[in-house]
Amino acid sequence: MHLGFRFRAIALATAGVFLAACGGGGTTSANLASADKQILRANNGTEPNSFDPTQQTYTYERAVGIQTYDSLFRAKADSSDVEPLGATSYDVSSDGLTYTFHLRQGVKWSDGKAVTASDWVYGWKHFLNPALAAGYVDPFFDGTIKGASGYGNVDVSSASAIDAYLNGLGLSAPDDKTFVVQLDHPAAYFKWVATLWMAVPLRKDIIEQAAGGAFASTDATKAEAWANNAATIIGQGPYKISEIASKDHVTLVPNPNYWAAKPTLQTITYYEISDGNTAFSQYQTGALDIIGVPLADVTVVRGDPKLSKEAKLIPTLSQYWISFNTTKAPLTDKNVRMALSKSIDRDKLVNDIEHGNGKSLATFIPKGMNGYDTSDNAQSFDPAAAKKLLADSGKAADLGKMKLLTRNSTASKTLNQFLSDQWSTNLGVTIQLDVIDSKTVTRDIRKGQFDIYGLDGWISDYPDQQDWFDIFVTGSCHNLNWGCLSNPAYDDLVTKGDAESDKTKRAQDYAQAGKMLVDNAVVAFMYQPYEYDLVKPYVQGLTVTTTDDQNLPGDGRYNTAYITQHT
Amino acid sequence: MRGALLPPQLTAITSTRAGSLTIFIVRRILWMVPILFFVILITFTLMHLAPGSPWDKAGGRQLSDTVVNNLNIRYGLNKPVPQQFLLYISSVVHFDFGLSYQYQGKTVSGLLLESWPYTATIGVLAFLLIIPVGVGLGVLAALRQNTRVDYITMGFATVAASFPNFVIGALMVVALSVLAYKATGGNFFLPAAGFGVDDHLIMPVVTLALLPIAYTARLTRASTLETIRQDFVRTAWAKGLPERLVVIRHILKNSLIPVVTTLGPTFAFLVTGSVIVETVFSIPGIGRAFVVAIESRDYPMILGTTVLFSLVIAVANLIVDVAYVFIDPRVRLT
Numbered sequence: 029m030h031l032g033f034r035f036r037a038i039a040l041a042t043a044g045v046f047l048a049a050c051g052g053g054g055t056t057s058a059n060l061a062s063a064d065k066q067i068l069r070a071n072n073g074t075e076p077n078s079f080d081p082t083q084q085t086y087t088y089e090r091a092v093g094i095q096t097y098d099s100l101f102r103a104k105a106d107s108s109d110v111e112p113l114g115a116t117s118y119d120v121s122s123d124g125l126t127y128t129f130h131l132r133q134g135v136k137w138s139d140g141k142a143v144t145a146s147d148w149v150y151g152w153k154h155f156l157n158p159a160l161a162a163g164y165v166d167p168f169f170d171g172t173i174k175g176a177s178g179y180g181n182v183d184v185s186s187a188s189a190i191d192a193y194l195n196g197l198g199l200s201a202p203d204d205k206t207f208v209v210q211l212d213h214p215a216a217y218f219k220w221v222a223t224l225w226m227a228v229p230l231r232k233d234i235i236e237q238a239a240g241g242a243f244a245s246t247d248a249t250k251a252e253a254w255a256n257n258a259a260t261i262i263g264q265g266p267y268k269i270s271e272i273a274s275k276d277h278v279t280l281v282p283n284p285n286y287w288a289a290k291p292t293l294q295t296i297t298y299y300e301i302s303d304g305n306t307a308f309s310q311y312q313t314g315a316l317d318i319i320g321v322p323l324a325d326v327t328v329v330r331g332d333p334k335l336s337k338e339a340k341l342i343p344t345l346s347q348y349w350i351s352f353n354t355t356k357a358p359l360t361d362k363n364v365r366m367a368l369s370k371s372i373d374r375d376k377l378v379n380d381i382e383h384g385n386g387k388s389l390a391t392f393i394p395k396g397m398n399g400y401d402t403s404d405n406a407q408s409f410d411p412a413a414a415k416k417l418l419a420d421s422g423k424a425a426d427l428g429k430m431k432l433l434t435r436n437s438t439a440s441k442t443l444n445q446f447l448s449d450q451w452s453t454n455l456g457v458t459i460q461l462d463v464i465d466s467k468t469v470t471r472d473i474r475k476g477q478f479d480i481y482g483l484d485g486w487i488s489d490y491p492d493q494q495d496w497f498d499i500f501v502t503g504s505c506h507n508l509n510w511g512c513l514s515n516p517a518y519d520d521l522v523t524k525g526d527a528e529s530d531k532t533k534r535a536q537d538y539a540q541a542g543k544m545l546v547d548n549a550v551v552a553f554m555y556q557p558y559e560y561d562l563v564k565p566y567v568q569g570l571t572v573t574t575t576d577d578q579n580l581p582g583d584g585r586y587n588t589a590y591i592t593q594h595t
Numbered sequence: 596m597r598g599a600l601l602p603p604q605l606t607a608i609t610s611t612r613a614g615s616l617t618i619f620i621v622r623r624i625l626w627m628v629p630i631l632f633f634v635i636l637i638t639f640t641l642m643h644l645a646p647g648s649p650w651d652k653a654g655g656r657q658l659s660d661t662v663v664n665n666l667n668i669r670y671g672l673n674k675p676v677p678q679q680f681l682l683y684i685s686s687v688v689h690f691d692f693g694l695s696y697q698y699q700g701k702t703v704s705g706l707l708l709e710s711w712p713y714t715a716t717i718g719v720l721a722f723l724l725i726i727p728v729g730v731g732l733g734v735l736a737a738l739r740q741n742t743r744v745d746y747i748t749m750g751f752a753t754v755a756a757s758f759p760n761f762v763i764g765a766l767m768v769v770a771l772s773v774l775a776y777k778a779t780g781g782n783f784f785l786p787a788a789g790f791g792v793d794d795h796l797i798m799p800v801v802t803l804a805l806l807p808i809a810y811t812a813r814l815t816r817a818s819t820l821e822t823i824r825q826d827f828v829r830t831a832w833a834k835g836l837p838e839r840l841v842v843i844r845h846i847l848k849n850s851l852i853p854v855v856t857t858l859g860p861t862f863a864f865l866v867t868g869s870v871i872v873e874t875v876f877s878i879p880g881i882g883r884a885f886v887v888a889i890e891s892r893d894y895p896m897i898l899g900t901t902v903l904f905s906l907v908i909a910v911a912n913l914i915v916d917v918a919y920v921f922i923d924p925r926v927r928l929t
Contacts, residue, residue: 078699085652161665163658180661184668248669252700274709275879275887276789301788301877302887309768309787313776467647467892474657507657 061566061591063294068567068589070318070580071307072298075275080255081263082155082226085163087487090225091577092298094584095280096263097228100129100148100207101219102584103575107345107396107491110219114148114229114264115207118222124214124529125174129207129222136285138268143229145201151230152209153194158182159246167498168221168489174198174210190245214527216534217494224489234262266587267296275300292569292590298580317564320579323439326383326560335562341385342559342581345491345574347394349551350447350482351473354513358423359430359479362548367421368480369407369552370414371454372447378555381446386555392496392542394556396574399493399538404546407553411454424457430479431462435469443483473510481510483554491575493538497522500550511551518544566594616920620913627909634905635687635898639680642897649696649892670696683898692902693895697888703899706884711903713790714873714880718865720796721804725861729808730854733815734847740820748812755809760868764802764875771798788877799876803868807861815854822850852923855915862911866904 074088081093100118101110115129135143155162156169158179170179175196183189198210211218221227236242238254245251254260258269266288267280280296301307304322311319312335321329321339329335352359352368359365374388390407393399418424434444444461451457459480464472472478486508489495498504501519505512518541525537546553559578563570569589570582577583649672650663658666667673671682686693692703736748755763768787776784786795822828823846831845869882877883881900888896920926 075698077697080699083699158665159669161662161669163662166659166662180659180664184665249694249700256698256700273879274706275883276877299788299877300879302883303874303877305765306768306788306875306877309772312773313784313787314781315786315788465646467645467651470651470657471646471648507659 059592060292061593065593066292066294066591067297068293068295068318068586068591069297069299069316070583071301071310071316071320072278072577073300073307073320073579074302075300076278078252078255079261079269079272080252081228082151082162082230083160083252083255084226087577087579088300091580091583092269092278092280093225093228094265095267095296095586096261096265096269097225098135098263098265099225099227100222102223103220103491103573105571105573105585107574108398110223113223114143115222118219120529124216124527125211127209127211127218127222129209131205131207132287133205135264135287137231137262137264138283138285139262140285141231142204143264144204145207146204147229147231148207149199149201150232151228152199153197154230154235154251155226156197157190157194157245157251159184159190159248160251161248162226164224164226164489167504168224169227172211172213172215172218172221174212177212185246187244187246194245214529215494216525216527216529217490217492220490220492220495229264231262234260266291288587291587293586296586311562311564317567318580319562321560321562323383323385326385329560329562330383338562338565340561340563340572340581342561342572342576342578343387343394343396343574344557344559344578345394345397345488346485346557347389347392347496348483348485348554348557350480350554351478351484351510351551352549353476353479353481354511354550355476356479358421358426361421361423363417363421364423364427365549365552366407367414367418367455368427368451369549370410370417372450372552372554373409373454374555375409377443377446377450381443382555382557383560385560386557388554389556390553391546392553393493394488397488397491397493399496399535399542401539401542404543406547407549414455418455418457427457428459430459432459433469433472433478433481434461434463435466436463437466440483447482474506476506476510476512478510482552484508484510485557487578488575493535494522494526497525497538497541500545513548513550515544515548515550564594566592568592616917620917623913623916627906630909631902631905632684634901635684636680638898638901639683642892642894643676645892647892649894651892670694683895687902692899695888695893695896697891697893697896703895706896707881707899707903710879710881710884713878714866714869714882716792717796717799717803717872717878717880718862718869720800721807721865722862724800724804725807725811728804729811730815730847730851732808732812733854734819734842734850736812736816737819737823737850738842745816749816752809752812755805756813758805759871760802760806761871761875763805764798764872767798767802768875790878790880799872799878802875803865803872806868807864811854811857811861814857815850818853819846819850822846825849848922852919855919855922858918859908859912859915862915863908866907 072088072091076084076089076092078084078089079092081097084090084093098114100113100115102113104111112132114132114135116132117130119128120126131145137143154160156165156176156179165179170176175198178193182193200208202208235251235254238257238260239250243250258272261269263283266283266286268283269278270281271279277297277299282291282294299316301310305325307316307319308322308325310316329339352365354360374390378384378386378388387395389402391402391404393401418427432444432448434440441461441463448459448461451459473481486496486499500509501522502514505514521537521541525534525541528534528537561579561581563581567589571585571588572581573584575584582589650658650666652658671679683693695701695703695706698706732748732752736745739745771785772787785798789795828841828845831841869880870885872878873880873882874886881903884896885900888900
C-alpha cells in the first residue's frame with residue numbers, strides 16, 4: 029500500500045527551508061552575536077558510554093547521537109507523525125511487509141564522501157550484531173525485521189553463526205539511493221522505529237581502518253575501536269564532534285557537508301556535570317547557558333525575580349505509575365488495587381512533592397501524543413469511593429501487611445512517604461516503606477519479589493502508542509511490566525493495533541486496551557512529569573518540542589537557534 | 596643471623612647503610628605483591644557480593660535476558676566467579692586491567708591514564724599546601740601558647756577538622772562562586788566546576804587540604820610544645836642563640852618526627868578525599884571515575900582504581916618510611 033508520503037515530504041522539505049531561512053534571517057539583525065560568539069553551553073550531565081549511536085541507550089547518549097547522525101525520519105515538531113530526515117519518503121508493500129525507503133539525494137558524510145544505501149545496510153547490521161549486544165535491538169528491531177527474531181539465540185562466540193544471522197536479515201540496498209527493510213509481520217509503527225537514533229548508517233571503511241583491518245564479527249572490541257576517537261566518528265548529522273574531553277565535555281561543530289542550510293550556532297558544548305547543584309552554580313555564574321533545575325532548587329528559582337523569567341516548564345512524553353504485584357493477595361483483587369489508586373491526591377503530589385513540575389494524569393498516554401484521553405476517570409482521586417471499594421472487598425487487614433518498595437534516594441523516599449501518608453489518611457491503611465538500595469530494588473522487581481513498587485514510568489522512545497502499550501503485554505512481564513498481570517484480551521488488542529495500518533481502527537484498538545489498563549488498575553497511573561529548565565535570555569530561536577532531550581530543550585532542531593548580543 | 600642466611604655478596608651489601616637501605620626498599624616493594632593480591636581478592640569478593648548487575652538500567656525498560664546473556668559472554672561474566680578471579684589475576688600480572696563495561700571499547704588502563712593527571716595535580720598541590728600551612732600554624736600556636744594567636748589557630752583547626760569536605764566544598768561554591776559573582780557583577784568569582792591550571796584549582800585544592808591542614812597543625816603544636824620543654828632547647832636559649840635558629844634547628848627538627856609519620860595516612864586521605872572533591876567540583880579525575888564505576892558496577896574499572904589507589908598509598912608509605920630513616924637516626928632498618 030502506498031501511503032502517499034512523498035507529497036507530504038515535499039511540503040515538509042519546503043517548510044524546513046523556510047524555518048532555516050528564519051533562523052538565518054537573524055544574521056542581518058543588529059542583535060545577533062558575532063559568529064565567534066555563537067556558542068551554546070549546556071549541561072548533559074553524564075559522559076556518553078559510547079559515541080557509536082547504535083550502542084546508545086541513555087538520554088545523555090542520544091543527545092550526542094542525534095546531532096552526529098541522522099536517522100531515516102524524525103518526529104514532527106507536534107509529534108503527530110514522522111517527517112523526513114535521512115530518507116525523503118517511503119513506500120510500504122500492500123501486505124505491509126516491505127518498507128522501501130527512498131534516501132535523500134546528495135547527502136554526504138562529514139568527511140565529504142557520499143552516503144549510499146549500502147552504508148545504511150552496514151549500519152543496521154552493525155547494530156544488529158548479537159556479539160555487540162546493543163541495548164535497543166530488543167524489542168524494536170528483533171521483533172519486527174525479517175529473520176531477526178533469533179537475535180538472542182545466536183552463538184556469539186561463533187563468527188559463522190553471527191554472519192549467517194546477519195546475512196539472513198531482511199535488509200538490502202537494490203541501488204545507491206534505496207534502502208529496503210523486510211518485516212517478519214506487519215508493523216504499522218515501523219516508520220517510528222525508523223526515527224530511533226541508533227538506526228543509522230555507518231562507514232565500513234572507517235570502522236575497519238580504526239580496527240586495523242577487517243575483523244571477525246565476534247570481535248566487539250575491534251568493532252567499537254572507531255567510536256573512541258573524534259577523528260573517526262564520521263557521521264551525516266547536522267553537527268560533528270570536534271573534541272571529546274572525557275568526563276568533562278563534548279564539543280560539537282557544524283558538519284560542513286550537511287545537506288540542509290548552515291546553522292547559526294557554531295559550537296555546541298555539552299558539559300558532563302553530574303552534580304545538579306554544581307551545574308546550577310555554573311549557570312548562575314554564566315558558565316552554562318542551559319541546565320535542568322535540580323528538584324531541590326526549584327523553589328529558589330521560582331522565588332528569584334531574574335531566574336524565574338529564564339525558567340521554562342516543558343511537558344515531556346512521560347508518565348509515572350505505581351506497580352502492584354498482581355500475583356500476590358490481596359493485590360490479586362482488582363478492587364483493592366483500584367482503592368489504592370483512587371486514594372491518592374495526584375494534584376497534591378504534583379504541587380507539594382514535585383513543586384508543580386507535572387500534571388496529574390490518571391490514564392496512560394501522556395498529553396502531546398496520539399491517544400491522550402482523560403475521559404476514563406476510573407482511577408481518579410475519590411477517597412470515599414476508594415474506602416467503599418476496600419471495605420466491600422473485606423481485605424483491608426491483608427492490605428496493611430503490604431510494603432511499598434522504595435529506592436534509597438531522597439527523591440524516592442520523599443515521594444513514597446507521601447503515598448504512604450495518602451493511603452493512611454484517605455484509605456485508613458498503613459502501608460510501610462521498604463527502603464532498599466537502588467540496585468537491589470532493580471534485582472527484586474525483575475524477579476517479581478515485591479508487593480507495591482513505585483514510582484516507575486516511561487519516557488517515549490517515539491511518540492507512537494505502540495511504544496507504550498507493548499509495555500504491559502504478557503510477553504514483557506518482568507521487563508517493565510513488573511506486576512505481570514496477564515490479560516489475553518489486552519494482548520490481542522495490542523497485537524492488532526501494532527499491525528493495523530488503518531489509523532482510525534488502530535486508535536480504537538489502543539483506546540480499548542488503554543481502558544482495560546485503567547479499569548483493571550493494572551498499575552495506578554499518577555502524573556505526567558514536566559521538565560523545569562533554565563535557559564539564558566540570549567539563547568533565542570529554540571524550537572522546543574516534546575521529543576527533545578529533557579534537559580536540552582530545542583536539541584532536536586538547533587538549526588533555528590542563535591545567540592544574541594550579551595555581556 | 597639474618598646476614599648469615601644471605602649469600603656472601605649480599606652480606607657485604609647489608610653491612611653498609613646504603614646497602615641495608617636498598618635491601619629494605621626492595622623487600623618493601625616485594626611485600627606489595629601479596630598486599631595487592633589481597634586487595635584484589637577482597638575487592639573482587641565484595642564487588643560480586645554487592646547486589647545488582649552491570650547491565651541493570653537505573654530506570655525504565657530493562658535489557659532482555661537474551662541481551663544480558665550476550666553481554667555476559669562478551670565480558671566473560673558467564674564463567675564461574677573463582678575462574679573469573681584467576682583470569683583477572685593472570686591478566687593483571689601481564690599489566691592488562693581489562694576492558695571497561697561502561698565505556699565501550701575503552702581499556703581500564705586507558706581510562707586511568709586519562710583521569711590520573713587531574714587527581715595527581717590536585718593531590719600534589721594539596722600536599723604542598725598542607726605541609727607549610729599545617730606545620731606553620733602548629734609551630735606558631737605552640738610558640739604563642741595560650742595567647743590569642745593560639746586560640747584562633749586552634750579554633751580554626753577544630754572547626755576545619757569537624758566539617759566533612761563535601762560540606763566545605765558546597766559552602767565554598769555558594770560563597771566564592773555564586774554570591775561573589777552576584778556581589779561583584781561577575782567581575783570576581785571562582786569557577787564552580789571543571790579543571791584548568793588556573794583559578795579552577797583554588798576551591799578543590801583548599802577543600803581537599805583543609806582537614807589535613809587542621810590535623811597537621813594540631814599535631815605539630817602538641818609535639819612542638821613537648822620539644823620546647825626539653826633540656827637541649829633550654830640550653831640553646833641559654834647559649835643566647837637567636838629565635839630563628841632555636842626554632843628551626845633545635846625545635847622543628849625534633850618536633851617534626853611525629854608529623855612525618857602521619858604523612859602516609861595524609862596521602863591516603865588525599866586519595867580518598869578526591870572521590871568527594873572531584874564529584875562536587877566536577878573534575879574528571881580518578882575519584883569521580885571510581886564513584887561512577889561503583890554506581891554502574893563496572894567491575895574491571897572498580898578493580899583498576901582500587902589497585903591504583905593501593906599502589907599510591909603503599910608507595911607513599913614507603914617514601915615516608917625511608918624519609919624517617921634520614922630524619923631520625925634512631926630508626927633501624929630491619
